[in-house]
Amino acid sequence: MAQVLIIDDDPAQLHVRQAVLREAGFSVCTSGDAQAALDLLRDPAITETLGVIVTDHVMPGASGSVFVKELRRASPQVPVIVISGLAEAEEEYSALNVSFLHKPCQPEELIRQVRAFLEKDS
Helix, strand or coil, X not given: CCEEEEECCCHHHHHHHHHHHHHCCCEEEEECCHHHXXXXXXXXXXXXXXXXXXXXXXXXXXXXXXHHHHHHHHCCCCCEEEEECCCCHHHHCCCCCCEEEEXXXXXXXXXXXXXXXXXXXX
């Protein structure tokens, strides 16, 4: 089963998204910061099973679209979903071919998008 990698520096948000996706039947791994996520993507055991990345827009040490570009370099084939409370942030990602969700993100919408990416890949 393909895994979902959730990246968020807010432990509460990370826990909620992990619980929502696990409850929906997805295999989930998490990272609490940008650098740790990039380190995970160097692990073939992770990248071989990774189906989608869900990341927060703003985290310490990671600046939005710059971080997404780093994710793409590390794992170019994996779809990325960015979640942000900043409405203007969506425009920042328009050229990066990512899916964008606004906070507060409804669990059903997150599940729908993750499922759509994983079904497209299978």
